[in-house]
Amino acid sequence: MRTKSILLLVLGLLLFQLAPLSASGTSENGSAVSKTAEHGISLDAVAAAIAIGACGIATAMAQARIGAAGVGAIAEKPEVIGRVMILMALPETVVILGFVVAALILT
Numbered sequence: 001m002r003t004k005s006i007l008l009l010v011l012g013l014l015l016f017q018l019a020p021l022s023a024s025g026t027s028e029n030g031s032a033v034s035k036t037a038e039h040g041i042s043l044d045a046v047a048a049a050i051a052i053g054a055c056g057i058a059t060a061m062a063q064a065r066i067g068a069a070g071v072g073a074i075a076e077k078p079e080v081i082g083r084v085m086i087l088m089a090l091p092e093t094v095v096i097l098g099f100v101v102a103a104l105i106l107t
Contacts, residue, residue: 003061048102055098062091 070084 044105048105051101051105052095052098055095059091059094062094063088066091 066084066087070088073080074084
């Protein structure tokens with residue numbers, strides 16, 4: 001429950017920081033308006049950072065639980081070490097997908 005509260009707090013602070021960013025569009029005279037904020041941060045870069053950051057946090061949480069359970073399983077039955085190593089590698093695919101999404105956003 002505490003982890004959920006912390007994640008909601010971080011998400012709220014992040015959205016509060018992103019509120020002043022301007023969106024892309026056209027101005028009154030028809031010229032394109034850029035997607036950068038007053039500090040020069042692109043909304044695409046922020047979206048890519050969120051994609052990678054969220055995937056990294058989710059992977060870390062999953063690997064923490066899998067690792068703890070895996071160590072206990074290996075202590076009881078050493079022959080399951082191969083399965084535990086495979087299970088530890090599976091959450092890394094989420095981060096790889098986050099990198100792919102970030103690359104698609106930035107291109």
